[in-house]
Amino acid sequence: MSRFTKFLFPHVCPYTKTSSIKGEVVIVQNSGQHSDPGKSASIQICSGTTIDPRTGRGKLSEKAYLRYGKTNTSNGEKTTTYKIMFQLEPGFGTPGALILTNQLKHEFFIQSVSLQTPNKQIIKFDCGSWVYPFEKTGTDRIFFSNAKYLPNQTPQALLNLREEELTSLRGDEKGERKEWDRIYDYDYYNDLGNPDKGREHVRPVLGGSDLHPFPRRLRTGRPPSDTDPLTESQPNMINIDRIYVPLDERLSSKKLFEVLSNSIQAAVPFLIQGAKSFLEGDSRGFESFDEMNYMFSGNRSLMVEEWITEKLMNILPPKLRKEITYESIKAPFKSPFPQIIAENEFAWKSDVEFGRQMLAGTNPARIQRLEKFPPTNKNGKIGFVKTTDVQHNLDGLSVTEALNQCRLFILDHHDYLMPFLERMIENNFHVYASRTLLFLKSDKTLKPIAIELSLPSPDNADELGIVFVPAEKDEAGALWQVAKALVVASDSVYHQLISHWLQTHVVIEPFIIATRRQLSMMHPIHWLLHPHFKDTIHVNALARNILLNSGGILEKTLFSAEISMELSAELYKEWRFDEQALPADLLKRGMALKDPNPNNPTGVQLLFEDYPYGADGLEIWTAIKTWVTDFCSVFYTDDDSVVSDQEIQEWWSEIRNVGHGDKCSESWWFRMNTLSDLVQALTTLIWIASAIHASVNFGQYAYSGYPPNRPTQIQKDIPWEGTFEYAEFIKDPDKYFLKMLPGKLNMSLSVALMEVLSRHTSDEVYLGQRSSTVEWINNEEVRQRFDKFNKELRQIEKRITERNRNPSLKNRKGPSGIPYTLLYPDTSNVELRGGVTGKGIPNSISI
Known part of the structure; x- marks a missing residue:
């Protein structure tokens, strides 16, 4: 036995005579599965230490078949544990891999395998994968043990299997993908349009061009549409569950059932309002705030609920429809009051709350420090705000003094919107490019001091603009409220299309694809990243076919309508991977300064402590980076070990040059020449998939579930003095404000979507947790360091709770009384949970 083998397997002695290995195989039986694998499924052991001289590969055992199964049911999940026995010839060595052959007519899910060697060593295989019939795939399945190796440390006996497994996952880029692939x-992104339905459903291809750069998605290979060879044909709703996603990436049957049930439960209460208006031919919005609030608390007819539920269920594919019954959805339905109005019905109107949500709401990473007054566009064009507009609101400071003291901030929705405004206005939406200036008061709350709204001029010359300043009474106060609504509408659309969709869901998918293609399951970094990719590809596929497609929900509910994804592509031009790291993002936006203290692990210091997203985020960022550093130090000894890791180098090259190929020439990608490069890249990746997504997703119902607080469409213009609209506005400002919002059907659809997206599913796995029920990595040092990560997250939870209780930190709750918990890890809660909790950081983008 080599010195290297003795290091990896210190307790293993070569077998001197025929010996036997006992084992257990755990199979999960999902609903709809026909039968147990039984004798139609066989397993061979591949030695990880002894090479067969005839093949140059690890020695193979005889096949063992799954027999003597014992079935248990727990939490609705049925598992069958099979006993297996292998007789091994002398000198077989230590098991390193399994080769499984499925001769059944159907697939099954193998959860884990555990083997016991003659000297009582336990070797575990955390499989967690579907195995399709050999007659469909034409190949066996390979599973490696829980020992992890860098490529150049791979036992020679397993080297060919490692390479062959990766090659099989890459395919040949030909043909339409099948369910079992x-x-x-x-x-x-050539699957968003549906030109076969008409010209109004034509959408540009995103990615592969300077005009519309975009990250890549998983290829399905569906044939092109009939009328446009560049656009992929669309599955109809009846086949929505058949969109190609590798089965290991798909939502579990339990989770998909829960998401669909949640969707129906969320939709019914609000669609009752919308459907009633639609059937009566009434496209108007709500007439009063009381009528709108009735959506959340009103008594509804059970008969109507049953009727709408039945209609919604009939839309589902037949296979899914069988899983859901009206009784299982637990009618009658009632949605909770959105938190923004739960304690204080009109807190959302407050200027303090308006500013606080830029620091602690659902889009807290857009605000930036103003460095130059007056603000200008990217071409240096000066805006419309003047010193006289803001001077009286600076608590006695001059504009120069406020700038020098870092007390002026801006929420900028101007430059990126301006080129698209005319097209949006053609859709009868009233949209403005906006700049909102805010002043940091002595209590560290943000006071809005001016709102600039701009439009392109009819002759394409200079812009047209108007400035609003704060007012509390009469028509001036009501106009100020209208101006804030126009700002928030832009912020809501930016949040949904950029902060949420583009900067989490979209940018992560190429990393997932590259990881599966280039990093073996034996690679420690694959193991590190695997939980942070759970369900994301499937969620993205469903989003493209339900939410973001032509005529989809977001086109119906956002003022960007059919331009939505073009807008995402335009903002992708500004995206940089290195700036997704929280410290770099804070520095770029001027919300933090470089900290010369070498003991500060983040390297930055917040401008002011009471920035909930920044304060909590830096703690989470530090915990993730410490964990990643600890983990990598177990496997990498120095910079050379990163450079010599062929799989990591191919992985990083493919992400840059293919997955994010439209940005490959940018100098800001890490060079991946040092251990520091690897740690920073992995920390940023995990931060995006877990914390950033949690911060922009799970608070949506709390804030956007009440449309007046965060509208996504504005359907009436600013009322100008001397017009009929102005007279209508003066007569009843609240009624006019409500008429600016969408009709009941669109508004109801939007609210239902916010509730669904904000729900945690009951089987969610949170940051600092692992889902596996087996010994998930064969390394005690890694397990100890992961426990350290978990304990640190629990301490962060306590500190977040303490900050939320601190009355001097005004932005932790604000007038609405909503505590900032969107970056509360919730790791200490190990029980199954779900619902609209407003807290918890899932490991991955799984909703």
């Missing part, structure tokens, strides 16, 4: 390759 395990192939990961790339494609453009």
